Structures are given as structure tokens and as C-alpha cells.
Amino acid sequence: xxxxxxxxxxxxELELGLGLSLGGGTAAKxxxxxxxxxxxxxxxxxxxxxxxxVGSKRAADSASHAGASPPRSSxxxxxxxxxxxxxxxxxxxxxxxxxxxxxxxxxxxxxxxxDVNKKVQVGFIKVNIDGVAIGRKVDLNAHSSYxxxxxxxxxxxxxxxxxxxxxxxxxxxxxxxxxxxxxFVLTYEDKEGDWMLVGDVPxxxxxxxxxxxxxxxxSEANGLAARHQESNERQRK
Amino acid sequence: xxxxxDEVIEHIFDFIASHKDRNSISLVSKSWHKIERCSRKRVxxxxxxxxxPERLIQRFPSLxxxxxxxxxxxxDFNLVPHEWGGFVHPWIVALAKAxxxxxxxxxKRMVVSDESLELLSRSFSSFKSxxxxxxxxxxxxxxxxxxxxxxxxxxxxxxxxxxxxHRGQWxxxxxxxxxxxxxxxxxxxxxxxxxxxLERLVARSPNLESLKVNRAVPLxxxxxxxxxxxxxxxxxxxxxxxEPDQESFMKLMAAIKKCTExxxxxxxxxxxxxxxxxxxxxxxxxxxxxxxYAAEIQGNHLISYFELQELRVFPSDLHxxxxxDTAVTEIGLVAISAGCPKLHSILYFCKQMTNAALITxxxxxxxxxxxxxxxxxxxxxDHTTSQSLDEGFGAIVQACKGxxxxxxxxxxxxxxxxxxxMYAEQLEMLSIAFAGDTDKGxxxxxxxxxxxxxxxxxxxxxxxxxxxxDVDKYRTMRxxxxxxxxxxxxxxxxxxxxxxxxxxxxxxENENNDVMERNEEDEREKVDRLYLYRTVVGARKxxxxxxxxx
Numbered sequence: 001x002x003x004x005x006x007x008x009x010x011x012x013e014l015e016l017g018l019g020l021s022l023g024g025g026t027a028a029k030x031x032x033x034x035x036x037x038x039x040x041x042x043x044x045x046x047x048x049x050x051x052x053x054v055g056s057k058r059a060a061d062s063a064s065h066a067g068a069s070p071p072r073s074s075x076x077x078x079x080x081x082x083x084x085x086x087x088x089x090x091x092x093x094x095x096x097x098x099x100x101x102x103x104x105x106x107x108x109x110x111x112x113x114x115d116v117n118k119k120v121q122v123g124f125i126k127v128n129i130d131g132v133a134i135g136r137k138v139d140l141n142a143h144s145s146y147x148x149x150x151x152x153x154x155x156x157x158x159x160x161x162x163x164x165x166x167x168x169x170x171x172x173x174x175x176x177x178x179x180x181x182x183x184f185v186l187t188y189e190d191k192e193g194d195w196m197l198v199g200d201v202p203x204x205x206x207x208x209x210x211x212x213x214x215x216x217x218x219s220e221a222n223g224l225a226a227r228h229q230e231s232n233e234r235q236r237k
Numbered sequence: 238x239x240x241x242x243d244e245v246i247e248h249i250f251d252f253i254a255s256h257k258d259r260n261s262i263s264l265v266s267k268s269w270h271k272i273e274r275c276s277r278k279r280v281x282x283x284x285x286x287x288x289x290p291e292r293l294i295q296r297f298p299s300l301x302x303x304x305x306x307x308x309x310x311x312x313d314f315n316l317v318p319h320e321w322g323g324f325v326h327p328w329i330v331a332l333a334k335a336x337x338x339x340x341x342x343x344x345k346r347m348v349v350s351d352e353s354l355e356l357l358s359r360s361f362s363s364f365k366s367x368x369x370x371x372x373x374x375x376x377x378x379x380x381x382x383x384x385x386x387x388x389x390x391x392x393x394x395x396x397x398x399x400x401x402x403h404r405g406q407w408x409x410x411x412x413x414x415x416x417x418x419x420x421x422x423x424x425x426x427x428x429x430x431x432x433x434x435l436e437r438l439v440a441r442s443p444n445l446e447s448l449k450v451n452r453a454v455p456l457x458x459x460x461x462x463x464x465x466x467x468x469x470x471x472x473x474x475x476x477x478x479x480e481p482d483q484e485s486f487m488k489l490m491a492a493i494k495k496c497t498e499x500x501x502x503x504x505x506x507x508x509x510x511x512x513x514x515x516x517x518x519x520x521x522x523x524x525x526x527x528x529x530y531a532a533e534i535q536g537n538h539l540i541s542y543f544e545l546q547e548l549r550v551f552p553s554d555l556h557x558x559x560x561x562d563t564a565v566t567e568i569g570l571v572a573i574s575a576g577c578p579k580l581h582s583i584l585y586f587c588k589q590m591t592n593a594a595l596i597t598x599x600x601x602x603x604x605x606x607x608x609x610x611x612x613x614x615x616x617x618x619d620h621t622t623s624q625s626l627d628e629g630f631g632a633i634v635q636a637c638k639g640x641x642x643x644x645x646x647x648x649x650x651x652x653x654x655x656x657x658x659m660y661a662e663q664l665e666m667l668s669i670a671f672a673g674d675t676d677k678g679x680x681x682x683x684x685x686x687x688x689x690x691x692x693x694x695x696x697x698x699x700x701x702x703x704x705x706x707d708v709d710k711y712r713t714m715r716x717x718x719x720x721x722x723x724x725x726x727x728x729x730x731x732x733x734x735x736x737x738x739x740x741x742x743x744x745x746e747n748e749n750n751d752v753m754e755r756n757e758e759d760e761r762e763k764v765d766r767l768y769l770y771r772t773v774v775g776a777r778k779x780x781x782x783x784x785x786x787x
Contacts, residue, residue, distance in 0.1 A: 077696070079314035080670070081586065081613050082644075084371070086397050086425065087551060 129157050129215040130184070140207050146199055150186065153215065187214050243268075247276045256281045278302060283690075283715050285323060285347065286740065287772045290331035302341035302366075303332075309718050309768055310668070310693055312346055313371060316720055316766065318746050320781040323347045325372075326356075333360035341366040341392075348372065354379030358386035366392035366420075373399035377407045377426070384410035392420040394447075402428035409434045418442040422449035424473045424504060429453045440465045449473025449503065456485055463492040471525075472496070474504035500544075501525035524579075547582040548573065552613065567594035570610075574601035582607040589620040590647055595629025599636035608633055609644035615671035615696070618648040625649055631656035634664075644668040651678040658685020666691040679703035683710050693718040701728030708736045716770035724767055727760030732769070733787035740776055741787040742768045 128135040136156050143149045186198040190209045198206070198213070250273055253259055263273040279302040282288060294300065307323020325347045332339055339361040349372045357364065364387045377400065383393065384407055408431050411418075418438070423430070430453050439445060439462050448466060450459065454475045463469065493499075502523055525547040550565060565587040571594050574580065581604050590612050618624055626647040634640060634657050641663050645653060649672035657664065658681035665688050673679065679699040682692065683706065692714065700723030711717065726743070733741040744766035776786040 077615065079311065079316045079695075080615065081552070081611055082311075082314045082668075082670070083551065083586070084313045084397055085315060086399075 125210060125212050127153060127156070127213040127215065130217045130220065132157070138213070140210065145203050146206075153186070153213075157215065183218055184215050185218050187216050188212065189214070243272050246272050250276055254279070275299060279341075280304070282306070284770050284772075285325075285328070286774070286777045287715075287770060289774045290328045292774070294331060294335045294337060298335075298337075300332075300337050301339065302343075303328075303339065304343040304345075305347060306345040307347035309346075309716060310691070311695065311718055311720065316695070317768075318744060318781065318783050321744070321784060322777065322779050322781070324779060325349050326353045329353050329357050329360070333357075337361075338363055340364055341368075343368040343370075344372055345370040346372065348374040349379070351375050351379035351382070355382040358382045361387075363389060365389050366394075368392065368394040368396075369398050370396040371398060376401035377403045377405050377428075380423075381405060381407035381410040384408070384415075385412070388412070388415070389417060390415065391417050391444075393418075394420055394422040395425055396422060398425050400426055402426050404428040406431055406434065408438060411438055413441070416441050417444065419444045420447040420471075421445065422447065422473060424449040424451050424475075426451045426453075432458045436461060436465070442466075443468070445469065446498075447471035447501075450475050456489060460485070460489045460492045463496055467492075467495040468498055469496050470498050471501040472499055472503075474502070497522075499523070543577065544579060545577040546579050548577070548580060549584040550586060551584075552586045564588040567591050570594060571597050571601075574598040578602070579604070581605055584609040584611075584644075586611045586613060588613055589617065590626060590629065591619045591621050592624065592626055592629035592632075593619075593621070595626065596632040599632040603636045604639065605633070605637040606639055607642040608637065608640060609642065609668070610646055611644065612647040615646070616648045617646075625652070627653040627656065631660075634660040639663055642666040645672060646670060650674050651681070654678040654681040658682050661686055663688055665689060667693070669694040669697055671696045673697045673699060676700055676703035676706075680706055683707055687713075689713070690715045692716075694720070694722060696721040698723055700724050701731075704728055705732055705735075708732065711736060711739055711769065712771060714771070716768065718766075718768050719764075720766040722763075722767075724764050725760060726762050726764055729764055729767055730760065730787055738771055738773070739769050740772050742780070743785045743787065744768065744783060745785070746783045 124137045124139050126135050127138050138149070138152055138156070140149070143152065187195050188198050188206075188210045189195050189212045191211060195214070201209075246269070250259070250262065253262065256279070259273060259277060263270045274296050276299060277297045278299060280293065280297055280300055281304045282293070283306050285305045285307050293303075305325065305328065307325075308317050308321055311317060312321070323346060325344055333356060340363050342357065342364075343366075347369075349369060354375055357367075359382075367383060367387075367390070375398075380393075380395075380400075383390065390411075411434075415438075419442075421438070421442075428451075430451060432454065435450075435454070436458070439448065445466050446469060448462065448469055448471070450462070450473060452475045454462075456475075459474060463472070500523060502525070522544055524544050526545060526549075550569070552565065565585075567587065567590045570583075570585055570587065570590075573583070574597065578601070580602050583605070584607075587610070590610065595610075619626055619629070626645075627650055630643075630645050630649070630653050634643070640661055643657070643661065643664060643666070645668070651674045654673060654677075657667070661667075664686045667682060667686070667689065669692075676699055678697070679694070680703050682689065683703070690713075695718075699719065704719070704724050705728060729741055729743060733739065743764055745764075780786055
């Protein structure tokens with residue numbers, strides 16, 4: 001079980017990390033108790049319900065920045081921080097560009113040279129779900145955690161707009177992508193071309209290495225290595 | 238000294254350049270006053286509303302160089318209305334009319350128009366040097382007239398001005414015969430530059446020591462410019478977001494290596510890390526570094542800058558919730574202080590600070606003249622002890638006996654002002670924001686700092702008691718700014734009554750500003766922005782409606 005101390009420590013850290021932990025593990029664990037995420041011996045991913053609301057707050061904040069509005073917290077005050085308007089303008093336009101993912105052309109070059117700690121201009125990536133021919137695109141910049149992302153994907157595929165090809169009525173229950181018990185599991189292709197299970201690494205590290213997402217049927221995922229070829233072929237359709 | 242003919246005394250005075258000293262000389266006797274004023278070439282006016290041009294010219298008929306400052310410092314942070322004042326035009330008109338042989342004009346935070354620049358360029362045939370800092374109101378057309386008409390122009394230095402860039406050909410307006418340039422700075426221009434004209438100009442200016450280009454000058458052009466001006470001492474680079482290719486990089490490095498006289502580097506508003514490394518070889522010699530791309534600097538890069546005297550580190554990212562690993566912290570400041578023993582001026586923006594770090598910095602660098610620390614979050618305490626930063630700043634003022642300028646930030650009580658009043662004997666300018674507990678704080682400073690000239694305070698709990706305690710103190714100061722503090726209209730009115738030699742300005746942008754017609758109740762209303770300054774020419778006539786002079 002997650003100890004109170006570990007939870008408090010984790011909550012005070014800005015990084016939310018998920019871990020597939022076998023018997024406790026070292027990854028920072030978050031979660032309010034009672035979320036129902038009992039840690040079994042085999043270890044399982046936390047469910048979306050376990051995560052505190054910090055994730056969604058941050059998503060909201062980062063969404064509000066998309067319009068290059070002034071930086072927050074220390075700068076709600078007029079004329080603070082005391083940086084000349086010249087410099088402020090270049091700072092604001094710089095962060096606006098970063099958020100809009102305008103540096104898309106830098107993306108490819110940057111993939112090789114980026115390290116975890118730098119800000120990454122990832123932007124939109126493809127998402128495919130097994131059983132549906134047409135994929136979607138999701139903006140990773142607009143998300144701040146796995147929970148966020150899972151929610152968006154759920155909204156996209158489960159609560160898709162009527163009239164969207166092939167998506168409505170397809171699924172009758174929540175996808176619960178991050179919950180090992182669901183019908184589906186979320187995977188991604190990384191920079192090296194490998195298909196990985198989403199959730200092992202901290203979110204920041206994840207977004208620097210993800211190239212595309214795939215919502216895979218759990219039955220497929222069980223033989224992940226063996227099925228790798230097959231799923232690759234499907235993707236190429 | 239009375240037995241010497243005037244010419245001899247005048248000759249002796251020629252060796253005395255400092256404004257303070259010359260001001261002192263002029264107080265010795267009537268005859269010295271006369272000799273001094275008739276021979277005075279350079280005049281510095283820290284507040285353009287303290288005097289008027291007619292009286293200036295009357296007193297100093299041989300004037301050659303004039304420095305004028307207009308808006309208060311906090312205008313840089315949008316705290317002063319656009320139309321507040323600080324117009325240079327009347328000065329240029331008066332100087333032209335009196336046929337003053339003006340050679341040099343330096344303006345800071347003034348409103349300059351193209352008309353003013355045109356008049357300037359046509360009125361003073363020996364004009365050599367124009368320096369505009371944080372000014373506004375003009376366009377590149379005004380620059381074109383200066384370039385075209387000032388035959389002897391040596392210096393055109395434009396720092397952080399708001400210039401309307403008409404993308405004209407102002408650089409082309411320098412005549413081919415113009416070869417005397419020693420300093421050219423157009424870093425604040427936003428538009429494209431005529432690179433060919435720039436390169437030709439630099440090529441025919443063998444005395445060019447200072448060159449600061451704008452963002453639009455690409456890397457290859459910069460490389461070429463440096464190659465034809467290896468004598469450069471002061472270089473300002475543009476913005477280079479994209480990593481250069483191998484060949485460009487090598488060429489850049491080669492050009493930089495040739496600039497053996499380079500001592501000062503600035504610009505870098507957005508510089509790809511690889512570009513920055515190209516400058517490392519010459520950084521050993523640098524005395525001044527102005528780095529806006531702070532994310533790259535974590536102290537490590539700066540540890541070996543032995544000659545460094547001035548440093549500015551700005552935040553690269555104002556979103557404070559991210560990038561803990563690249564945030565600028567106290568660690569960087571300590572490393573800088575340890576590695577740069579000659580450092581005397583620093584402006585440092587950071588996310589957090591500790592008393593221990595400041596104490597260490599004070600020990601390492603007792604030579605600070607200017608120490609400006611800005612912790613981005615207001616009221617932030619020492620992040621390891623959760624205490625105020627009184628002790629840290631106290632250590633700074635105690636160790637740095639020559640400190641002339643100080644900006645404080647973070648969580649601070651009245652105690653820090655007690656320290657400042659006690660130890661900061663040479664302090665001339667103090668900037669306070671979100672600090673202090675009671676009027677005592679401000680009083681410690683007013684009573685203790687005998688050399689205080691400019692005091693600017695925002696969002697701090699100082700009120701009428703502090704403001705009114707020693708009215709005569711303001712005779713010895715240039716100005717006082719207080720915004721979002723506790724002073725009331727009544728307090729300000731009382732001050733104005735007791736000190737007719739002060740202009741007490743109330744700035745209030747939002748409401749109907751007929752302050753004087755309000756009833757008694759409003760005397761208790763807090764004043765949003767107060768700016769007061771000593772003057773010998775009474776209330777100015779060019780104040781906009783949002784400014785009331787009591």
C-alpha cells in the first residue's frame with residue numbers, strides 16, 4: 001500500500017509520475033486513498049480516478065496560455081516582474097510560439113538532441129484505436145498528465161460527435177485506458193520505433209519520446225512482443 | 238586663488254570632469270561660480286522638470302553635452318501613463334534658438350519626435366553623439382535625418398527605445414563621406430535592416446568600437462561584420478533561434494577569434510545553445526555580459542569569467558511552475574560571485590533565494606556598486622528556512638561599503654530597512670517592492686541613507702507618517718515614487734503645502750481626475766501613484782489630465 005508520507009511527498013512534487021510498480025517500487029506514486037487502486041502483487045496501473053485534480057487544473061492553466069496571455073502567478077500584478085516591456089514582449093511571444101507548437105519544423109531536429117529537462121514542442125500526434133479505420137489526432141501540449149490524456153482519448157472515441165465515421169455506438173462502456181482491467185490498453189510508438197505500454201515513465205519523459213498512440217485491444221496486448229509485427233502491418237493501412 | 242587670472246583658473250577647472258565636483262566648485266565663491274559656469278561643457282539633468290531649458294542656457298552658455306532624463310524608472314514597467322510627459326522638443330527648440338554649440342545629447346525615458354530629430358540634425362553643425370535610452374515617439378525617418386545631416390556623427394546609440402520602424406533605408410542615409418563612426422547601436426529596431434548598407438558603413442568606419450545589431454541581422458551577416466571590424470570592443474548580437482550549420486558555425490568562430498579587443502557582449506534574445514558556445518573562447522576577456530537567455534546559464538558556464546564586472550541575467554521563462562531543473566536559483570548567484578571577483582554590477586532574476594546564499598555572495602563580492610535582485614514571486618521567503626531575507630540583504634549592505642544602487646525582493650520585514658539605513662552609506666538609489674511592515678521601514682531609510690537620491694517604492698505598507706516625517710529630506714533627493722502604498726491624498730496635500738519647492742504629482746488614470754474638487758472625505762483616500770521631485774521652476778505646464786500637481 002502507498003504510505004501517507006509517500007503520498008504527501010509525491011503531491012508536493014510538481015512531477016506526477018506513474019509507475020508500473022511491482023511491490024512498491026521507486027516511481028513517485030500519487031493518489032488519494034480510496035481511489036480503489038489496490039496494489040496487487042502483479043502491480044497495476046493506477047486508474048484515472050486515483051489521480052488528484054492537480055492534473056486537470058494544470059491543463060486548464062496551460063490551455064489559457066495558448067493565447068499568449070501574460071505569465072501567471074508572479075505576474076498577475078501590474079508591472080511585475082520588473083522587466084522592461086521590450087523584453088517582456090519577446091518573452092511572451094517566445095512562450096506563445098512554444099505553446100502553439102509553431103516550432104513544428106524544429107520538432108524533427110529536436111527529437112535527437114532534446115534531453116528530458118528541456119521544453120519539448122511535440123504538438124499533435126496520431127491516435128488509432130483498434131477496430132476503427134480512421135484515426136484521430138491529439139495535442140500533447142494541451143495535456144499535463146496521463147490522466148488528462150486518457151480522458152481526452154475517452155472523450156474522443158467513446159463520446160465522439162454523432163456523424164463521426166465509425167465511432168458512435170461502437171463502445172458501450174468507458175474505455176478506462178489506464179486501468180489494466182479494461183478492454184483496451186494504451187500503447188505508443190517511441191522515437192526508436194518500438195511499441196511501448198503507456199505509463200511506465202514520468203509524463204515529461206513520455207512526451208519527449210512518443211511519436212504516435214494506439215489504443216489496443218487487451219487481447220492483442222497480451223502477446224505484445226509476438227504481435228508487434230502484426231500490429232505494425234495494421235497500422236500501415 | 239584670487240590672484241590667478243580667470244583663464245588659469247578655468248584651465249584648472251578643465252581637469253575636473255565630474256558633475257558633482259563641478260557643482261561643488263561653483264559654490265565656493267561668486268567668481269568661481271562664474272568661471273565654472275562659463276566654462277562648463279557637460280551638464281547632467283537627472284530630472285527634466287527640475288529646471289527649464291532657458292535657465293540652463295543662461296547659466297551654461299558654453300554647453301556642448303547635455304544629458305536629460307524624463308519619466309520615472311517605473312515607467313519601464315508600465316506604471317506610468319503613456320502621456321505623462323518628458324518631451325524633449327522644447328529643449329531642442331531652445332538650444333537651437335540660442336545657437337548653443339551642442340555636440341552631444343543623451344536622453345533617457347523621454348518622448349522624442351521625428352520633428353525633434355530633424356530639428357536637432359539641422360541646428361547643430363558639430364553634433365557628434367546621440368544616445369537614446371528607453372525613449373519613444375519617433376520613427377526610422379527621424380534616424381534618417383540624423384544620419385543624413387549630422388556630418389560629424391560619431392555615435393548613434395539606441396537602447397531599448399520604442400521606434401516605429403518604417404523599414405526605410407535610414408542606414409543608406411549615412412553619406413559615403415561618413416567615416417567617423419565609433420558607436421552604432423540599433424538593437425531595438427524591429428524591422429529588417431539593409432544589410433548591404435550596414436556592411437558598407439561598417440567597412441568604412443575604421444574607428445568603430447561598438448556595434449549592436451538588431452534581431453533581423455542574420456548570423457552570416459554578423460560574421461561578415463565582425464570580420465571587417467576586428468577592432469570591436471563592444472558587440473551586440475541579434476537573435477539566432479536555429480542552430481547554425483557546420484560551415485556557418487566555423488566561420489563565426491573564426492571571426493570571433495579575430496576580435497581580440499572584445500570586452501562586452503550583449504543581445505542573445507533568443508540564441509540557440511550552439512551559437513552561444515561559439516562565443517566562449519573570447520568570454521575570458523569579457524568585462525560585461527548581458528544574457529537574456531538565462532536558461533542556458535546555470536552558474537557553470539560563468540564560473541570562469543574572471544574579468545567580468547557587469548552581469549545581467551533575465552528569466553527566459555516566466556511560467557514558474559515548470560522546468561525546475563533549468564530555473565535560475567541562488568546556486569547560480571553564488572557560483573557567479575565565487576568565480577567573478579571583479580563583479581561590481583549585477584541584475585539577477587531568479588525563482589528563489591536563501592539568506593545563506595546572500596551571505597556567501599556578500600563575502601565573495603564586497604565590491605558591488607549595484608546589486609539588483611529580483612525574486613520572481615513577491616514575498617517569497619528563504620526557501621530552505623521559510624524566513625524573511627532580511628539577514629541576507631543585511632549582509633550585502635554591510636559588506637558592500639560602496640553600494641550605490643540596490644533592489645530588494647522576496648519576503649522582507651522592517652528589519653531589512655534598519656540594516657539598509659545603518660550600513661548603506663553610499664546608497665543613492667533604492668527600489669522596494671512588496672516589502673516592509675510599518676512606516677518605520679521607510680523612516681529607517683530616509684533617516685539613515687544620507688546620499689539617497691532616488692527612492693522608488695511599490696506595494697509596501699508605508700504611509701503618511703513616513704512621507705511627512707522629514708520634508709526637508711526631499712531637498713537632498715531627486716525624486717520619490719510611491720505606488721500602491723498607504724499614503725493618502727490628505728497626506729500628499731499636506732506635503733505639497735509644506736514644501737512649495739516640490740512638485741507633488743498624483744497619477745490617477747482611471748477616474749475623473751478633478752482631484753481638488755473632491756470633498757473632505759476623500760482626503761483619506763489612498764493615492765494610487767505618487768511621484769514627487771524637487772524643482773526650481775514650479776509646476777510643469779505639460780502635465781496630462783491623469784496627472785494632478787498638488
